[in-house]
Amino acid sequence: xxxxxxxxxxxxxxxxxxxxxWCTPCKIMTPILQKVKEIQGDSIRxxxxxxxxxxxxxxxxxxxxxxxxxxxxxxKQLWRQSGVINAEELNKIIxxxx
Numbered sequence: 001x002x003x004x005x006x007x008x009x010x011x012x013x014x015x016x017x018x019x020x021x022w023c024t025p026c027k028i029m030t031p032i033l034q035k036v037k038e039i040q041g042d043s044i045r046x047x048x049x050x051x052x053x054x055x056x057x058x059x060x061x062x063x064x065x066x067x068x069x070x071x072x073x074x075x076k077q078l079w080r081q082s083g084v085i086n087a088e089e090l091n092k093i094i095x096x097x098x
Contacts, residue, residue, distance in 0.1 A: 008075055019067050020052055
């Protein structure tokens with residue numbers, strides 16, 4: 001299994017979804033992220049990080065609310081936003097970092 005730092009070090013943009021299983025807005029994002037992945041295909045990698053199971057990663061990135069999204073490329077955080085975001089907006093943001 002790849003470590004978090006290995007995952008975000010990719011030259012392909014990585015969208016990280018910090019979520020919690022008890023979070024209703026996080027559940028709303030699941031089909032939105034699936035739609036984004038269908039549109040983006042292999043041009044982006046989407047990973048979900050459960051903040052309750054990965055407290056150290058969440059703490060390292062100061063995740064204080066869920067869902068929180070970040071885009072990484074080559075190990076660098078390029079973008080961050082918390083809260084529900086629609087697929088159209090998320091696709092526009094991803095396009096900025098390809």
